[in-house]
Amino acid sequence: MLKLRVASKTQLTDQIVGLKLESADGAALPGFGGGAHLNLHLGKGLSRQYSLCNPSESPAAYELAVLIESESRGGSKAVAALAVDDVIESDEPQNHFGLKTASxxxxxxxxxxxxxxxxxxxxxxxxxxxxxxxxxxxxxxxxxxxxxxxxxxxxxxxxxxxxxxxxxxxxxxxxxxxxxxxxxxxxxxxxxxxxxxxxxxxxxxxxxxxxNAAVPELEDGDKPFTVKLKSSGEEYQIPVDQTISQVLEDAGVFVPLSCESGVCGTCLVDVISGEPDHRDLYMSDEEHAANRQITVCCSRSKTPLLEIDL
Ligand code: FES
CATH class of the missing domain: 3.40.50.80 (Nucleotide-binding domain of ferredoxin-NADP reductase (FNR) module)
Known part of the structure; x- marks a missing residue:
């Protein structure tokens, strides 16, 4: 886990804040390429991903721009409350959106x-x-x-x-x-x-x-189904008005979550058996068709039983 100090906070527009985050403990910051993001841990179990603006193999700081939304589910409010010299934790940069080889x-x-x-x-x-x-x-x-x-x-x-x-x-x-x-x-x-x-x-x-993806909504015809965990063999009923991750969290099963709207891929788990009903925007059409993984924050099951690798 990285410890980052807010070195500067700048109003880029009336709704967008620029943050410069330096190493808080003097450790060298890992490099990253264009399209990478940081997963910031903003306290009270809240984490949010923000794209990095300044690609470098050996960055002196990480630069982010964050949209401060009045309807935010928490992330941008926590960023808005940050002050210079505050220290926050972050995972190392990750990149699911990197540049490909092209002419x-x-x-x-x-x-x-x-x-x-x-x-x-x-x-x-x-x-x-x-x-x-x-x-x-x-x-x-x-x-x-x-x-x-x-x-x-x-x-x-x-x-x-x-x-x-x-x-x-x-x-x-x-x-x-x-x-x-x-x-x-x-x-x-x-x-x-x-x-x-x-x-x-x-x-x-x-x-x-x-x-800014909307949280996926219930669809007509949604049915309850059962999720089985590979590690314990435990089965959980998923009602129509709850997601897999909500039921598992309520039962004390840890599920890594970030956007909770099918955008970031943090909650991806492998599918052991059954057929997912994909509701996310993260995977490609080909990945959806392969049915090898599921985003448990929003996707459901087409089969009465879905076994997942948790
Ligand atoms: S938590 Fe982001 S896709 Fe599920």
């Missing part, structure tokens, strides 16, 4: 989704790779890092205050070994992916990371 990288960011995209852009710029970035925001004063990026020749801004965005025009048809990355609110990601698929992008060329 050209197309980056699409909206809102706070700029954070991993900025890190990717910095890494690609450092490598001398071919890439471009479309950054959609409400307006220039709502766009974090606007003043850092305005003179960059790789970025194209698009402001909703100035009109709608013609994604078909921006996405265009792919080259054979190009990669597309998108991050932001779910509606933006879904729109970019839909346009990209229509334009001929293959699923292995499309990379996405969700922010």
């Amino acid at each position: 050209n990288h197309r980056l699409f960011a909206a809102g706070i989704g700029i954070t991993p995209m900025l890190a990717m852009a910095r890494e690609l710029e450092g490598r001398g790779s071919k890439f471009d970035l479309l950054y959609r925001a409400k307006s220039s004063d709502k766009a974090a890092f606007y003043s850092d990026l305005i003179n960059s020749d790789f970025v194209q801004f698009s402001f909703s205050s100035e009109g709608t965005l013609d994604l078909a025009d921006k996405v265009a048809a792919p080259g054979a070994d190009e990669q597309l990355y998108v991050c932001g609110p779910q509606r933006f990601i879904d729109a970019v992916l839909e346009v990209a698929k229509e334009a001929g992008w293959r699923s292995d060329q499309l990379n996405r990371e969700y922010f």
Whole structure:
């Protein structure tokens, strides 16, 4: 576990706070690439993942940008309450959204989704790779890092205050070994992916990371089912109005959780038998079809019994 001291806290926009976190005990900070995130432990069992903005093999500090939401389920309020010199714990950087090998990288960011995209852009710029970035925001004063990026020749801004965005025009048809990355609110990601698929992008060329995902809701036809744990053989009834993780936590079974909305992958466990009913946004269509893992914070079961590797 890393111990990090808040070295600075800056208001990047009226809703976005920039944090610079240095080692609190002098230990060297592990390096990371574009697309990586930190899982911050914010007290009272609350942990939240935030994308890192400053990729480096030997960082002097970690830089994050956090959207402070009034409807937050806790994470952004805890970040808003942090003060300079506070010390918090964090896991080492992890990256499920890293850059792939490609002849050209197309980056699409909206809102706070700029954070991993900025890190990717910095890494690609450092490598001398071919890439471009479309950054959609409400307006220039709502766009974090606007003043850092305005003179960059790789970025194209698009402001909703100035009109709608013609994604078909921006996405265009792919080259054979190009990669597309998108991050932001779910509606933006879904729109970019839909346009990209229509334009001929293959699923292995499309990379996405969700922010602001809604907690998956009950669906018509949801039924209770039984979850069996491989380690103990214990069985638990999952009613229609509770998730697997809620039932297990109530029973005292530890389940690693972070977003609790099917976005981060923290709660992934292997499926031993049975067929999951996937509700997450974390795994790809291919991973869902393979049914090897399940996100227990939101997904359910299509079969009456689901055995999982817990
Ligand atoms: S806790 Fe994030 S996907 Fe389940």
